[in-house]
Amino acid sequence: MIKALFRKQFSELISQFSRGKRGKKSGKNTGLIIFLAVYALVYVSVGFSFYAVSKAILEALTPTTMPLFYLMLGLISAAIGLLGSVFNAYSTIFEAKDNEMLLSLPIPPRRIVFVRVTSLAAMTVMYEGIILLPAFIAFVKNASPTLAGAVNAFFLFIPLCLFVVSISLGLAFVVAAVARHVKNKKAVTLIASLVLVLFFYFLYFRAQSLVSRLTEMAEIPAGIRYGLFFFYALGLASTGKVSGVLIAYGTALAAFVIAYLLLSVNFLKFSTTKKNAAMKGKKEKVKAGSPRRALFLREWNLYSSSPNYVLNSSFGVVFILGIGIFAIIKASLIRDAILQLQAFLPNASGCAIAAVLVMITDCMNDITAPSISMEGKRIYLLRALPVAPMNIFLSKIALHLVVVLPALLFTTVAFSVILGADIFGAIMIPIACIAFTLFNACFGLCLNLIRPILDWKDETMAVKTGLSVFLSIFGTIMMTLAIGGLYILLAFVMPDGLFLLLLTLMLLGASWGMLYWLSTVGKRKFEALS
Amino acid sequence: MLEIYNLTKSFGEKRAVDDVSFTVNAGELCAFIGHNGAGKTTTIKCIAGILGFDQGTIRVNGLSVEDFPLEVKRTIAYIPDNPDLYDFMTGMRFLNFIADVFGVEESVRKERIDKYASALELTEEELGTPISAYSHGMKQKLAVISAFLHDPKFILLDEPFVGLDPKASHTLKDLMRDFCRAGGAILFSTHILEVAEKLCDKVAIIKEGRLVRFGSMDEVKGDSSLEDIFLDLEERND
Numbered sequence: 001m002i003k004a005l006f007r008k009q010f011s012e013l014i015s016q017f018s019r020g021k022r023g024k025k026s027g028k029n030t031g032l033i034i035f036l037a038v039y040a041l042v043y044v045s046v047g048f049s050f051y052a053v054s055k056a057i058l059e060a061l062t063p064t065t066m067p068l069f070y071l072m073l074g075l076i077s078a079a080i081g082l083l084g085s086v087f088n089a090y091s092t093i094f095e096a097k098d099n100e101m102l103l104s105l106p107i108p109p110r111r112i113v114f115v116r117v118t119s120l121a122a123m124t125v126m127y128e129g130i131i132l133l134p135a136f137i138a139f140v141k142n143a144s145p146t147l148a149g150a151v152n153a154f155f156l157f158i159p160l161c162l163f164v165v166s167i168s169l170g171l172a173f174v175v176a177a178v179a180r181h182v183k184n185k186k187a188v189t190l191i192a193s194l195v196l197v198l199f200f201y202f203l204y205f206r207a208q209s210l211v212s213r214l215t216e217m218a219e220i221p222a223g224i225r226y227g228l229f230f231f232y233a234l235g236l237a238s239t240g241k242v243s244g245v246l247i248a249y250g251t252a253l254a255a256f257v258i259a260y261l262l263l264s265v266n267f268l269k270f271s272t273t274k275k276n277a278a279m280k281g282k283k284e285k286v287k288a289g290s291p292r293r294a295l296f297l298r299e300w301n302l303y304s305s306s307p308n309y310v311l312n313s314s315f316g317v318v319f320i321l322g323i324g325i326f327a328i329i330k331a332s333l334i335r336d337a338i339l340q341l342q343a344f345l346p347n348a349s350g351c352a353i354a355a356v357l358v359m360i361t362d363c364m365n366d367i368t369a370p371s372i373s374m375e376g377k378r379i380y381l382l383r384a385l386p387v388a389p390m391n392i393f394l395s396k397i398a399l400h401l402v403v404v405l406p407a408l409l410f411t412t413v414a415f416s417v418i419l420g421a422d423i424f425g426a427i428m429i430p431i432a433c434i435a436f437t438l439f440n441a442c443f444g445l446c447l448n449l450i451r452p453i454l455d456w457k458d459e460t461m462a463v464k465t466g467l468s469v470f471l472s473i474f475g476t477i478m479m480t481l482a483i484g485g486l487y488i489l490l491a492f493v494m495p496d497g498l499f500l501l502l503l504t505l506m507l508l509g510a511s512w513g514m515l516y517w518l519s520t521v522g523k524r525k526f527e528a529l530s
Numbered sequence: 531m532l533e534i535y536n537l538t539k540s541f542g543e544k545r546a547v548d549d550v551s552f553t554v555n556a557g558e559l560c561a562f563i564g565h566n567g568a569g570k571t572t573t574i575k576c577i578a579g580i581l582g583f584d585q586g587t588i589r590v591n592g593l594s595v596e597d598f599p600l601e602v603k604r605t606i607a608y609i610p611d612n613p614d615l616y617d618f619m620t621g622m623r624f625l626n627f628i629a630d631v632f633g634v635e636e637s638v639r640k641e642r643i644d645k646y647a648s649a650l651e652l653t654e655e656e657l658g659t660p661i662s663a664y665s666h667g668m669k670q671k672l673a674v675i676s677a678f679l680h681d682p683k684f685i686l687l688d689e690p691f692v693g694l695d696p697k698a699s700h701t702l703k704d705l706m707r708d709f710c711r712a713g714g715a716i717l718f719s720t721h722i723l724e725v726a727e728k729l730c731d732k733v734a735i736i737k738e739g740r741l742v743r744f745g746s747m748d749e750v751k752g753d754s755s756l757e758d759i760f761l762d763l764e765e766r767n768d
Binding site: 281282283284285286287288289290291293294295297298301302305306376377378380381383384385386387388527528530 | 575578579580581582599600601603604608610614615616618619620621622623625626627628629630631632633634635636639640643654655656657658659660
């Protein structure tokens with residue numbers, strides 16, 4: 001029985017990458033091959049940088065402070081892994097569309113939960129691996145660990161994964177428990193997820209700065225050993241200490257068992273609570289508007305009604321705002337950094353670097369990338385209405401811009417003021433970033449039209465694990481890195497303002513090309529969806 | 531109103547609709563019957579402009595579905611067999627969305643929503659409730675209201691009585707009759723042959739993608755019942 005459940009769960013996961021043109025499963029594995037190829041590329045490219053970081057940290061540590069290595073890498077890896085599971089735990093477990101069907105079969109609910117949790121764990125391991133694999137290679141090559149230490153270090157992804165999944169499951173339990181007693185469950189999910197992630201990142205950044213200071217110390221203080229005992233235990237395990245292994249595995253396993261039992265016991269109760277069943281409607285007015293407004297409001301309602309969609313596709317907005325606030329608070333620090341930069345790049349005013357920094361965080365906003373998939377089986381409604389596909393595409397792009405641009409304008413204008421650059425350069429920061437956001441919106445939409453997922457069982461399949469989402473985020477990150485590289489080449493011959501103007505023109509040209517594609521090939525692809 | 535000539539649609543090797551031709555005139559109510567997988571939904575989706583087809587011509591009100599898709603869609607309404615509506619909207623927001631897309635004036639839409647919601651017994655509170663809280667029947671009622679909202683000329687209904695309570699089914703039959711009396715035309719698929727027999731002027735019977743009978747109800751069934759004819763056709767062709 002459990003085998004059949006596993007087969008179903010993982011065939012769903014894999015089928016997202018082997019779709020036909022109509023967004024339904026096909027026998028071909030082209031999507032899966034593309035996914036694996038791109039994923040391997042991510043591993044190699046990101047892996048190299050983490051290898052370099054790991055090597056630098058290892059060189060700064062002494063044998064006494066060596067446990068700090070896996071303490072630090074564990075924190076980073078947990079942060080990344082949490083992104084992979086925390087936003088999805090609730091919907092994957094409680095909102096899957098086949099829950100009722102599975103519950104009607106003679107399957108104990110705890111097994112359904114277990115299988116769903118393993119798919120969450122698989123995603124977490126995938127994210128964590130990006131950090132842990134290069135870290136392990138650096139550790140073996142540079143730290144000369146004992147055999148026991150190396151074996152322990154290799155398998156540390158297990159307790160880390162259990163720990164991260166436990167946090168996600170705990171959050172899913174809290175959201176499910178609270179949401180049963182409040183009207184606006186979606187708001188609860190959204191706020192709880194945001195608070196947890198921001199709290200985690202707050203701790204993470206504090207711990208990171210603390211630990212970076214610690215690399216210069218001769219001993220690890222008791223505050224760290226006890227305060228971050230789980231991560232410290234990972235470090236101890238990597239030095240071959242049995243106590244570290246026992247604490248790391250024991251803590252992770254205990255956390256996982258508690259979280260799993262909580263969910264298993266309550267699964268039936270939480271997953272069969274009918275959404276909004278007790279909600280009494282209010283009288284609403286008949287109100288007329290234009291078709292374009294109607295299409296945009298439809299997009300807005302679809303987006304804002306799904307915490308999963310909001311959190312997974314627009315988390316970059318939080319980071320963009322964070323950068324803006326950081327820039328305002330640390331304005332003098334930024335100005336000093338630019339002065340130092342000018343020693344190497346005399347033309348640099350900081351405008352281009354600020355714009356690239358904002359663009360990199362903007363890559364995490366991929367609202368259009370799952371927007372076709374999010375229509376799911378309701379796609380027939382749009383197809384049956386007298387609406388030109390291009391108007392639907394424009395409403396999706398407009399939503400992306402409306403969500404991202406306020407935060408983006410705040411941060412770019414903050415940079416423009418703080419950097420005190422020439423007016424042309426200052427004006428070009430927001431303009432270039434707006435052009436990048438338009439490019440990002442068009443790019444995600446094109447990818448999703450090529451690879452939509454319309455027969456998803458839960459929204460996570462559409463908003464997180466779809467190939468278009470992965471390619472959209474990864475593709476734009478690669479592009480911003482290329483932009484950064486281009487800047488370093490051109491910074492010697494042109495001022496920042498001119499570079500940003502050229503970049504803006506290129507981005508607008510590419511966006512125009514994609515809009516043309518949408519109006520021709522994209523239109524035909526949309527008309528083939530049903 | 532509806533003219534279909536030599537419609538053919540395949541999914542890979544499988545020919546779902548094979549050289550189907552029939553017409554439905556203004557004022558006519560036509561039942562579309564066939565066993566599961568016979569090609570009813572595929573044909574209906576082709577007419578609604580949701581599914582492309584390989585060969586043939588479909589015209590609604592004289593306009594080709596392929597050449598004038600938006601113009602055709604402005605004159606028709608389509609209700610699928612399982613109305614997956616926007617569960618992120620309330621019923622009223624959904625109706626406002628549909629009316630906005632069709633450009634229905636505020637006063638006119640209010641009048642129509644009141645008329646059809648009251649006929650199908652959907653209260654204002656229910657219309658203000660998120661669709662995610664609706665039962666299957668309530669979704670079906672909402673889909674029916676949305677279909678009549680823009681005063682279409684031709685309505686396509688795929689299994690419209692599934693999920694409706696007896697009273698709502700009765701009301702829907704009345705609405706369908708009134709609509710055709712006023713000059714509209716309806717093509718609807720159903721497995722309830724008694725309903726088709728009592729309600730319809732015409733009937734089209736499809737089997738394995740091919741139209742095996744088409745004509746007025748009297749021509750097709752003669753002195754027998756529609757059920758007898760349907761079962762006889764099924765057995766004969768086997």
